[in-house]
Amino acid sequence: MHLKSLTLRGFKSFASATTLRFEPGITCVVGPNGSGKSNVVDALSWVMGEQGAKTLRGGKMEDVIFAGTSGRAPLGRAEVSLTIDNTDGALPIDYAEVTITRTMFRNGGSEYALNGETCRLLDIQELLSDSGIGREMHVIVGQGRLDSVLHADPQGRRAFIEEAAGVLKHRKRKEKALRK
Ligand code: ATP
Numbered sequence: 001m002h003l004k005s006l007t008l009r010g011f012k013s014f015a016s017a018t019t020l021r022f023e024p025g026i027t028c029v030v031g032p033n034g035s036g037k038s039n040v041v042d043a044l045s046w047v048m049g050e051q052g053a054k055t056l057r058g059g060k061m062e063d064v065i066f067a068g069t070s071g072r073a074p075l076g077r078a079e080v081s082l083t084i085d086n087t088d089g090a091l092p093i094d095y096a097e098v099t100i101t102r103t104m105f106r107n108g109g110s111e112y113a114l115n116g117e118t119c120r121l122l123d124i125q126e127l128l129s130d131s132g133i134g135r136e137m138h139v140i141v142g143q144g145r146l147d148s149v150l151h152a153d154p155q156g157r158r159a160f161i162e163e164a165a166g167v168l169k170h171r172k173r174k175e176k177a178l179r180k
């Protein structure tokens with residue numbers, strides 16, 4: 001399994017549709033300060049369901065929508081599509097290629113789609129959590145995040161390990177079942 005491409009439309013500084021293609025192996029994104037490198041990483045978190053404005057380096061969720069520049073008006077929606085190569089079947093879905101799309105409008109919530117079909121956030125989370133990409137997004141280590149892993153208390157450290165091992169999903173389901 002590897003990431004094939006990422007398309008940003010109206011996401012943060014990417015007002016015009018921009019597609020990045022990835023090959024298997026390591027990809028480096030280089031560019032001057034403020035050119036949008038971190039915004040690309042934010043788009044990856046966001047399309048996989050990130051719900052925290054702070055994690056996305058904003059104050060509120062709609063801060064991910066292109067806010068306009070002196071020469072260009074703000075946009076009303078942000079959309080990001082991530083295409084994953086699933087020829088090895090790492091994702092529990094019967095497609096060799098999986099495209100996740102998230103759209104958000106300035107006046108409201110988010111919409112999600114899997115290979116073009118509207119779905120729930122939960123469907124995306126469940127699909128990804130089996131591949132080790134969990135809700136807490138520990139696969140994306142942003143600047144400063146390493147510190148928080150190293151300084152976590154024993155419970156926090158256990159949560160990191162459980163998520164990496166894919167146990168957290170079952171624990172959450174168990175807790176939910178016990179509450180009923
Ligand atoms: P550095 O090398 O300093 O880490 P970077 O390449 O990671 O820089 P980013 O943080 O990705 O840069 O991009 C910051 C730029 O994105 C800023 O110019 C900021 O104004 C712009 N930006 C962020 N959110 C929006 C938005 N909603 N609309 C328009 N521009 C935005």
Ligand code: MG
Nearest residue numbers: 034037038039
């Ligand atoms: Mg940066």
